[in-house]
Amino acid sequence: MKYVIIGGDAAGMSAAMQIIKHDREAKVVTLEKGGIYSYGQCGLPYTINGLIPSTDDLIARSVDTFRNKLGIDARAYHEVQSIDPKTKTVAGQDLQSGKMFSISYDKLLIASGASPVIPDWKGIGLNGVHTLKTIPDAERIIQNLSEDIQHVTVVGGGYIGLEMAESFRTVGKNVRLIHRGTYVGKMFDADMAQYIHKEAEKQGIELILNEHVTAIEGDRSVELIRTDQNLYSTDLVLISAGIKPNTSFIQGTGITTGIRGAIQTNRYMETNVRDIYAAGDCTLHYHMVKEQDDYIPLGTTANKQGRIAGLNMAGQQRMFKGITGSSILKFMDLSLGKTGLSEWEAKQLNIPYDVVKIEAKDIADYYPGSRPLHIKLTYRSDNFRLLGGQVIGEKGVDKRVDVLGTALFNEMTIFDLEDLDLSYAPPFNGSWDPIQRAARQAMRGLTDRN
Template identity: 60%
Template sequence: MKYIIIGGVAAGMSAAMEIKRTDDSAEITVLERGEDYSYGQCGLPYVINGLVPSTKDVIARTVETFREKYSIDARIYTNVTKVDPQNHQVIGFHLDSNQSFTLKYDRLLIATGADPILPEWPGINLEGIHTLKTLQDTNGLMTDLTEEIKHVTIVGAGYIGLEMAESFRSIGKEVTLIQRGGQLAKIFDEDMSKLIEKEALYHQIDIKLEEEVTGFSGKERVEAVITNKSTYSTDLVLLSAGVKPNTDFLKSSGIQMNREGAIRVNAYMESSIPNVYAAGDCATHYHMIKQLDDYIPLGTTANKQGRIAGANMAGNAITFKGIVGTSIIKFFDLDLGRTGITETEAKRLNIPYQIETRDDTNQAGYYPGAKPLTIKLIFHQKTSQLLGGQIIGRKGVDKRIDVLATALFNKMTIQQLQDLDLAYAPPFNSVWDPIQKISRKT
C-alpha cells in the first residue's frame, strides 16, 4: 500500500507514525514544502524572548530520524501544485531544483496546515515586515531584532499577537498593537477581554482598537504603519491577522471545502473523494457544542486528527469525536482560558442561554498567596447543559478550564458540576471549587 502525505508537521507526522504502527508493510512518502519536520509551532514566541534557547529545541523529530529510524521517505522542499484523484496522482515541483514530479498513491492525506493571512496592502513586501509560522520565520525575525530595533508594531490581537506582544516587551521593545475589531482576543467575550486590555496597558502596550491597516511606508525597510485613522512610525512589523487553510492547490481536484477553504471531512477524516483524507489546520473540525463543522486551527486538534486519519488510512476504523473549543494563553501575569462557546457565539447561533460570573481565588482564602480568578460560565436556558466557560486569572486557570472541557465533552449540566470530586487542599483550592460555587447559584 502506497501512502502519500502532503505536509510534515503536526497532523502529517502523527498520521505517518500511526500508519507505521498499524501497517508494517506501508510505503510512506511525505512531501514537505519547507525543510523542517515535526516541530512545535506554539513554542516559537518563546524562542524570540529566549525562554526557549533555539528553534532546534521545538523540533520533536528531525527529517533524518523519520528517514533512518522509521524508513519514511521524508522529502523536503517539495511544493505540491495539484492533486488528481481520478488518476491517484500528486503533482508538484522541487523548490530547490525547480524539477517537476508526479507520484502515484493508493491513499492520500492532505495535512498542509494553514498560512498567515497577508492582505495585498501597499508596502507589504518591505524589509522588516514579518510573520511567525515556521522555524525560518522565527530565525529571520530573531536576526532582524537587533539593538537598533526600538519599536515593534503588531497587527492582530489573537493568540500570536498577544503572545508576541509579551515576548517583545520582555526583551525591552516598545510595542503598538493594532486590532481591527473593538476588543483584544475576540475568542473571549468583550467583558472578559477588558481584563486582557487592562493587563496590556499595565505593561505599557500601546493599543489601537477599531483601526484597520491600509498599508506600510518606507524606502527599502518599513518605517511606518498606515491605518484608516493615522500613521504610526515603527522599526519592525509582525503580521498576526489570522491564518487561512493552505488549500488553494486543490481548486481543480473536486474535493469539497467550506467557505474558509478548509477541506470538509467526516469522523474518519475522509474527504469527499475516496481514498483522500485530510487533517489538521487545512481541515474542518466538528464542534460538539455547536453541532456543526467549524474551523479552529490548534496544534492539539491537528495531532489528534492526524493520528485518526493515519489509523483509518491503514485500516483501523476509529472516529474523531470532535472539539469543544478549548484553548489557553499566557499573557504576562495572566492565564487566559476558554472552552465551549462564548456568549457572543450563543447569540449568533440563536441558542437560548444564561450566564453566571464570579470573582474568586485559586485556593483557600486564608492560605497565603491566593490569586484572583474571574470566571464566566454559559449554560442552556432550558436544559441547563453547560455550553462554555471563560476563566482569566494569575494561577489555577488551566486546572479549571480542563475540568470544564471534560464536562462539556460529557454534556453535563451546570448543576452536575457540584457532584464532581475535585482535588482539595488549601494551597490548591477551597472545599468548593470556584466553578462549583457558580453552579450552586443556578
C-alpha cells in the first residue's frame, strides 16, 4: 500500500508514525513545502525572547531521522499544487530544483496546515514587517531584533499577538498592540478581557483598540504604521491577523470545504472523496458542545487528528470524538484559559444559557502565596448542562480549565461539578475548588429564583 501525506508537521507526521507501526509493508511518502519537519510551532514566541535558547530545540525529529531510521520517504521543499482523484496522483514542484513532480497514491492524507493572513496593506513588503508561523519566520525576527529596534508594534490581539507582545516586552522593547476590536483576547467575553487589559497596562504595553491598520510606511524599512485614525512611529511590525487553511490546491477535486475553506471530514478523518483523508489546521473540527463543525486550529487537535487519520488509513478503525475548544496562553504574569462556549458564543448560537462569575483563590486563602482566580461559567438554563468556562489568574488556571474540559467532554451539569472528587491540601487547593464554588453560587442563584 502506498500512502502519500501532504504536510510534514504535527498532523502529517503523527499519521505517518501510525501507518508504519500498523502496516509493516507500507510505503510512505511525505511532501513538505518547507525544509523542516515535525517541530513545535507553539514554542516559537519563546525563542524570540530567548527563553528557549534555539529554534533547533523545537524540532522533535529531523528529516534525516524520518528517512534513515524510520524508512519514510520524507521530501522537503516539495510544494503540492494539485490533486487528481481520478488518476489518484498528486502533482507539484520541487522548490529546490524547480522540477515538476507527480506521485501516485493508494491513500492520501491532506495535512497541509495553515498560513498567516497577510493583509493587502501598502508597505506590507518593507523590511521589518513580520509574521510568525514557522521556524524561518522566528529566525528572521530574531535577526531583525537588534538594539536599534526600540519600538515594536503588534497588529492583532489573539493568541499569537498577545504572546508576541509579551515576548517583545520581556526583552525590553516598547510595545504597542493595535487591535481592530473593542477588546483583545476575543476568545473571552468582554468582562473577562478586562483583566488582560489591566495586565497590559501594568506591564507597560500600550493597547490601541477600535482602530484598523490601513498602511505601513517607510523608505526601505518600516518607520510608521497608519490606522484609520492615527499615525504611529515604529521600528518593527508583527502582524497577527489570524490564519487560513492551506487548501487552495484542492480546487477541482470535489472535496467539500467549510469555514474559511477548511476541509470537511467525517469522524474517521475521511473526506467525501474516496481514499482521501484530512487532518490538522487545514480541516474542520467537530465541536462537541456546539454539536457542529468549527474551525479552532490548535496543536493538540492537529496531533490527535493526525494520529486518528493514520490509524484509519492503516485499517485500525478509530473515531475522532471532537473538541471542546480547550486552550490556554501566558500573557506576562497572567494565565488565560478557556474551554467550551463563552457567553457571547452561547448567545450567537441561540442556546438558552445563564452565567456565573466569581473571584476565588487558587489555593487555600490562608496559605502563603495564594493568588486570585477569576472564573466565569456558562451553562444551559433549561437542563443546567455546562457549556463552557473561562479562567484567568496568575496560578492554577491550567488545572481548572482541564477539569472543565473533562466535564464538557462528559456532558456534565453544574450540579455534577459540585460532586467531583478533586484533590485538596492547602498548598494546592481550598477544601472547595474554585470551580465548585462557582457551581454552588450558580445553584444558589437557581434556588433564589425559584
